[in-house]
Amino acid sequence: MTETVGSTATPDRGSAEGEQGEGLSRRDRKRANKAAGKGGKKQKDPNRKNVFARTGLFYRQIIAELRKVVWPSRNDLTTYTTTVIVFVLVIMAIVYGLDTGFAELAKLVFG
Known part of the structure; x- marks a missing residue:
């Protein structure tokens, strides 16, 4: 997918775990995370925005898409x-x- 100048699209989040765990079942990935000390409680993602910022982004994306429509x-x-x-x-x-x-x-x- 190509991005245009001024696009409001957000890139897909990638993780190092996803690259290592390709082809593994969910249970095997869980075991690998536990062995590496990553099990237990989920930690908050510091890059995640609050609900108002996400809502604002959603509406900006709607407006950007409506501008592309040929009426x-x-x-x-x-x-x-x-x-x-x-x-x-x-x-x-x-x-x-x-x-x-x-x-x-x-x-x-x-x-």
Whole structure:
């Protein structure tokens, strides 16, 4: 993934343990961490931001993504809306015709 100038994306966090523990099962990694003295209570990540900073970052990322959206013009929107309405009307007519036909067929068969 390429980063652009001014991007609000955060890089993926990597760890030295992830490189060493590739291919190991979860239980084996847990045992290795215990043997290395890393077991027990989880310690706070000093790089983790508080909830307000994370919320602010989330909303900044939403705004950045919305700026990338190509919004349709009024003419495009009118064309798309008309196409959808015509398509729905055609499908409704097909379903109505099939329903009516099957109802008449059921009357003939079952009386």
